[in-house]
Amino acid sequence: MKTYINPPENTWQEILKRPLFDVSDLYGKVQAILTEIRQKGDQALREFTAKFDGAEIDRFEVSAEETYAADDLISDNLKAAIDIAANNIKIFHAAQKPEIRKIETVPGVTCWQKAVAIEKVGLYIPGGTAPLFSTVLMLAIPAQIAGCKEIVLCSPPNKEGKIHPAILYAAKVAGVTQIYKLGGVQAIGAMAYGTQTVPKVDKIFGPGNQFVMAAKQLVSMNDVSIDMPAGPSEVLVVADESSNPAFVASDLLSQAEHGADSQVILVADQPSTIEKIKAEVEAQVAVLPRKELAEKALSHSVLIAIDNPQQRIALINEYAPEHLIISTKNYIEISEQVINAGSVFLGELTPESAGDYASGTNHTLPTNGWARSYSGVNLDSFLKKITFQEITKEGLKKIGLAIELMAEAEQLEAHKNAVTLRLRKIE
Incomplete structure (x- = not known):
């Protein structure tokens, strides 16, 4: 695991790069x-x-x-x-x-969606x-x-x-x-x-x-x-001097044991926090049944110490992790500023394993930075939304002229005519 101390922002993209594999063929x-x-x-x-x-x-x-x-x-x-x-x-x-x-967008024009x-x-x-x-x-x-x-x-x-x-x-x-x-x-x-x-x-x-x-x-x-574009699984854990090093290490390893292509990121407040957690990782990985896979994942994972709280949050949002664990004393304050993440785990008693299995949230999540634009699987993933609209005489009179003018400006005469004929009929 590579360690970085207060890396400049212009280096983050390179530091946080996901594992790359040859997919040429x-x-x-x-x-x-x-x-x-x-x-x-x-x-x-x-x-x-x-x-x-x-x-x-x-x-x-x-x-x-x-x-x-x-x-x-x-x-x-x-x-x-x-x-x-x-x-x-x-x-x-x-x-x-x-x-x-x-x-009712205007009197006589009613719109709705059905899932x-x-x-x-x-x-x-x-x-x-x-x-x-x-x-x-x-x-x-x-x-x-x-x-x-x-x-x-x-x-x-x-x-x-x-x-x-x-x-x-x-x-x-x-x-x-x-x-x-x-x-x-x-x-x-x-x-x-x-x-x-x-x-x-x-x-x-x-x-x-x-x-x-x-x-x-x-x-x-x-x-x-x-469902979504996806790649190898990943976690970013945020820790500070109040964090339990054993808990944080177990969270990092629970992700690493998924496979050699998993990525593990630790963002901490200071180097001493990293050293305590790193020692725990080394002790725990030694006795894991999937030790070999976990060690391969750890080999391309990174530990980052940033003393500026706002920069730590900026780095989280830059990475857009699939799983984000905030194991700090002010976890609520940090969580309110997170805008890019698949699923967030708050406090030292909330491990990623809970979301993976039994808390109730879904563990099928966007990876590889797709959390910037995709949600994890939810009920909406299995639904499609059909829109409906119903227009009365009053409604058509209110919006008909606007439709005619817009259709004419786009040179779509049949669109305009579909309204014109109806307006003549009801007037």
């Missing part, structure tokens, strides 16, 4: 796989699943029997934990339901280095609350052709309607185009490696919408 490789899936359907899915996952799959869809059998393969304690998380996620997202409000669920959504759930059953809850529960008719889930099988039982249990709890043993690019292609077995969906959600992300971006150009 990535999109070509991914497009070739997608093209084959579009042309050959299930046959291509079987070939790629055997090649990339080492599994021979005859039937991609998970049966009801397989889903219910998963209940016996995980502990009652884990099932109870999943149930608690699901309930909190449900409460938080149900509160986001929009109300229909009819607005309608996206009919078919596809959820991609990684199952590689970690089976992310928590992501099932984060995506399927708001989809169910929104009223999506089909909730299609794809997750890679193991070499025995099975999906992790915790993923299957979470899918049952969250209301998933169909589950398929598909991972990687082949899962994205199947949901984007549809095959003999897998239905085409209207929008695809979920995290994944660089191949999955490239596939989502490619299919979004012509075939299906996606």
Whole structure:
């Protein structure tokens, strides 16, 4: 981990640069796989699943029997934990339901919006280095609350052709309607185009490696919408002399253990704070089961000491972190000045892990600086808004002339005529 003391603002962009990987031939490789899936359907899915996952799959869809059998393969304690998380996620997202409000812009002109669920959504759930059953809850529960008719889930099988039982249990709890043993690019292609077995969906959600992300971006150009652009996961932790070094270190490491391409940023008030936290990081990482992955992530992470409080806030907003943990004595004051972040965790008793699992907020968030313009997944992600308007005689008389003049100025005579004919009729 590199340490910087009061770096000049003109160096921040370079210091905060996300890890870069060679993707020069990535999109070509991914497009070739997608093209084959579009042309050959299930046959291509079987070939790629055997090649990339080492599994021979005859039937991609998970049966009801397989889903219910998963209940016996995980502990009652884990099932109870999943149930608690699901309930909190449900409460938080149900509160986001929009109300229909009819607005009379002038007498006789009434406008309103109606939120309608996206009919078919596809959820991609990684199952590689970690089976992310928590992501099932984060995506399927708001989809169910929104009223999506089909909730299609794809997750890679193991070499025995099975999906992790915790993923299957979470899918049952969250209301998933169909589950398929598909991972990687082949899962994205199947949901984007549809095959003999897998239905085409209207929008695809979920995290994944660089191949999955490239596939989502490619299919979004012509075939299906996606939740957001995304990259490797990241956290920025703000600490001061009041922070508990062990807590801060655990937060940094909880992000680092996601994978070698994760990024960890610490912003502190002074070098002595950094040194205390750094010592804790070294002690804790040594005993982590995913030590090797965490150490790789830490190798391209940075520790920054800035003594000016306003500059610390400016740096946070410059980086626009996916996760922002403010573990300082004045965390509320700092939080009120944050304008670019995916999800914010306030105070030393609020770890990122809470949002990842069970507090109720969604953990599917914009990365790579996209928090400047994107929100994390929420109920709106599964809805589309249709606008309505109704105009009476009184209303048309009030705005008709303005419409005619504007249409005429844009040389759109038919637009003008659509109003003129009606005005003649009612006068």
